[in-house]
Amino acid sequence: MIVLKATQERLLSVLQSVAGIVEKRHTLPILANVLLRKTGGNLQFTTSDLEIQIRTTADLDGDTGNFSTTVGARKLIDILRTMPGDQTVSLESSQNKLILKGGKSKFTLQTLPAEDFPLVQEAPSFGPKFSVPQKTLKDLLNQVSFAMAVHDIRYYLNGILFVAEAKQLSLVATDGHRLAFASSALDVEVPRQEVILPRKTVLELQRLLSDKEGAIEMQFANNQAKFAFEGMEFVTKLVEGKFPDYNRVIPKNHKNAVTLGRAPLLASLQRTAILTSEKFKGVRLNIDGGTLRVASNNAEQEEAVDELDIDYAGDAIEIGFNVTYLIDALANMEQDMVKLELADANSSALFTVPDNAAFKYVVMPMRI
Numbered sequence: 001m002i003v004l005k006a007t008q009e010r011l012l013s014v015l016q017s018v019a020g021i022v023e024k025r026h027t028l029p030i031l032a033n034v035l036l037r038k039t040g041g042n043l044q045f046t047t048s049d050l051e052i053q054i055r056t057t058a059d060l061d062g063d064t065g066n067f068s069t070t071v072g073a074r075k076l077i078d079i080l081r082t083m084p085g086d087q088t089v090s091l092e093s094s095q096n097k098l099i100l101k102g103g104k105s106k107f108t109l110q111t112l113p114a115e116d117f118p119l120v121q122e123a124p125s126f127g128p129k130f131s132v133p134q135k136t137l138k139d140l141l142n143q144v145s146f147a148m149a150v151h152d153i154r155y156y157l158n159g160i161l162f163v164a165e166a167k168q169l170s171l172v173a174t175d176g177h178r179l180a181f182a183s184s185a186l187d188v189e190v191p192r193q194e195v196i197l198p199r200k201t202v203l204e205l206q207r208l209l210s211d212k213e214g215a216i217e218m219q220f221a222n223n224q225a226k227f228a229f230e231g232m233e234f235v236t237k238l239v240e241g242k243f244p245d246y247n248r249v250i251p252k253n254h255k256n257a258v259t260l261g262r263a264p265l266l267a268s269l270q271r272t273a274i275l276t277s278e279k280f281k282g283v284r285l286n287i288d289g290g291t292l293r294v295a296s297n298n299a300e301q302e303e304a305v306d307e308l309d310i311d312y313a314g315d316a317i318e319i320g321f322n323v324t325y326l327i328d329a330l331a332n333m334e335q336d337m338v339k340l341e342l343a344d345a346n347s348s349a350l351f352t353v354p355d356n357a358a359f360k361y362v363v364m365p366m367r368i
Helices: 008-019 073-081 134-147 199-208 262-273 323-331
Strands: 002-007 033-039 042-048 052-058 067-072 088-094 097-102 105-112 130-133 159-174 178-198 215-220 224-229 232-237 256-261 282-288 291-297 303-309 317-322 337-342 349-353 356-363
Touching: 002 008, 008 033, 008 042, 008 052, 008 073, 008 088, 033 073, 052 199, 067 073, 073 097, 073 105, 130 134, 130 159, 130 178, 134 159, 134 178, 134 199, 134 215, 134 323, 159 199, 159 215, 178 199, 178 232, 178 323, 199 224, 199 232, 256 262, 262 282, 262 291, 262 303, 262 323, 262 337, 282 323, 317 323, 323 356
Parallel strands: none
Antiparallel strands: 002 088, 033 042, 033 067, 042 052, 052 232, 067 105, 088 097, 097 105, 130 215, 159 178, 178 356, 215 224, 224 232, 256 337, 282 291, 282 317, 291 303, 337 349, 349 356
16 A cells, blocks of 8 residues: 655655654654554654654545554654655555655665554543644743753753633743743633643744744643644643742842843853853843943953943942853843843842833842
């Protein structure tokens, strides 16, 4: 049976859309495979790592009929990558093997039975569906994902909190040293739902989401989240645990504030970061009158000083930060201006966008 016949470009793009979660080494060898299931003229591609499952349906020519098997996802992608994009390729089934043909090339690939592929059990009941444009969710993820923890024993920090309530979707991430919050309006009113998406799910969504205005549909259950967009269905386990109360972390009524250009501040921090010590990455910000002074030094007794002109009438403050935390936030923002609010040298700082309550970034100071 000819399972499919398509250009290399078309088949490769379908395979790459589902293969991001496939682990190279897994205790179950079949999880290195993609499940192919043909029903009539439609071909379904499914991958899983037992916690996330991605499925997409494509209309690729070939014989009509019912057929299913699993084949090594990475191997198939690696072979296709060596072929020209406009070349027609075909997959044929033959005695528990799949034969990939393209031009004068022929590859015979081992398969494993489709019935052995462990599909993720979907939760029996999900909350109400709601949707946002793909670009909106992609932007929200980009604005907060850098603040997720990595391999923290407080496992609930290794991901992003999604809060859907009334007509608002808010995303929050924190690693205990900094916290990023971003929100967007929803078209429909939804009851309050709070879920924590795991880090791997977040990174995969960022990879798959495009800048198109097409919508992404979301549904949450007690232990699962489901996303649907562009013919893809994405089901993931959730992180169990209680996320910190982010509203208590975000400072209110800091009495000192300065608004300045995001790009000049980012460039200044990137310059001074070069002479920070590898271990501490500390920079000092000195705000006094019309000047913001950024300084760093290292164990070799080298020093960097950079100054920006600002419009400021508050208290004179000298405060230290991990420069990476500041650069991460500013590099993931698109706005021209940023507002920095401070209380004193020992209190956390708040970065916001002027006249926009949809983004907040809190960063703890550092003793230098």
